[in-house]
Amino acid sequence: MKIGELAKRLDISTDTLRYYEKHGLLSFSERNESGYRIYSPKHEKQMQFILRAKTVGFSLKEIQELLAIKVEKQQHSCGEVKQLTLQKRQIVRDKIAELQRFEKSLSLLADACCGGPELATGCSILTTLEAADDIVI
Amino acid sequence: MKIGELAKRLDISTDTLRYYEKHGLLSFSERNESGYRIYSPKHEKQMQFILRAKTVGFSLKEIQELLAIKVEKQQHSCGEVKQLTLQKRQIVRDKIAELQRFEKSLSLLADACCGGPELATGCSILTTLEAADDIVI
DNA sequence: GTTGACCTTTGAGTTTACTCAAAGGTTTAT
DNA sequence: ATAAACCTTTGAGTAAACTCAAAGGTCAAC
Secondary structure, eight states, X not given: OBHHHHHHHHTSOHHHHHHHHHTTSSOOOEEOTTSOEEOOHHHHHHHHHHHHHHHTTOOHHHHHHHHHHHHHTTTXXXXXXXXXXXXXXXXXXXXXXXXXXXXXXXXXXXHHOOOSSSBGGGOXXXXXXXXXXXXXX | OBHHHHHHHHTSOHHHHHHHHHTTSSOOOEEOTTSOEEOOHHHHHHHHHHHHHHHTTOXXXXXXXXXXXXXXXXXXBHHHHHHXXXXXXXXXXXXXXXXXXXXXXXXXXXXXXXXXXXXXGGOHHHHHHHHOTTOOO
């Protein structure tokens, strides 16, 4: 698959794909006779991983570190790899906990709201919710 | 509380606080006689919300939209506010789902790893894991 | 065989989110 | 009363992550 097709499948630009390759996120692809990049499903999977990591707030540098776990395991001891993995997992767990707080706040707001055609100002439960000072939304 | 103290409590710079105010994220604070910004615990809560939202990958623009739910409820119908809230909650739920996939992948890696002093290359379970093509880490 | 849709590289431009510097006013400690 | 440590504004500078433009090569279709 050429760069245009992969870009379309991932809904990103070809520039972004070349940018990620240049900055060491996406592994180098094969080239055909005329120098075109030829991508495999493995590259697509890798890109999906990168894009998913981005949506949950990892920087490209952090994503590189996540991807590097795989590489490092060839050079480091099992113990070191395990420690790095657990450390990254903790960051992921912390993020999940944050999001669950958001989910709870938004659920409270949604549940409190009658959903009718009246102006939200008049919704007394919402006003009550606003008074609860552990909810900031 | 003056800007320096709030910045210290939040572990960010005073510049960032002024930047957020200027860009409509943090509500305006009171000023004392000499023009210094004076912040309340409410401002601190709002900032904590903003910072939490940032760690889970919301852009400042998206955070503004989250904060705007509160404002909009004075101008829109309960139904509109409810719809916006549910829409934002869905984004949060999607992010949680992504992170849970990461958590699972990292847990599999960690569990598979013996954690001993041997080179990770020799860890056969890791090699097996690498072959599983639905896990990209 | 040439038009249009691809692909290549290099290098410059843009957006987001800060971050710093300058020039000056205020407050606190000695 | 005079440093040091705060605060103010304005405006410029920076890093990350793209995004675009230029100049040119490749390839399928008419």
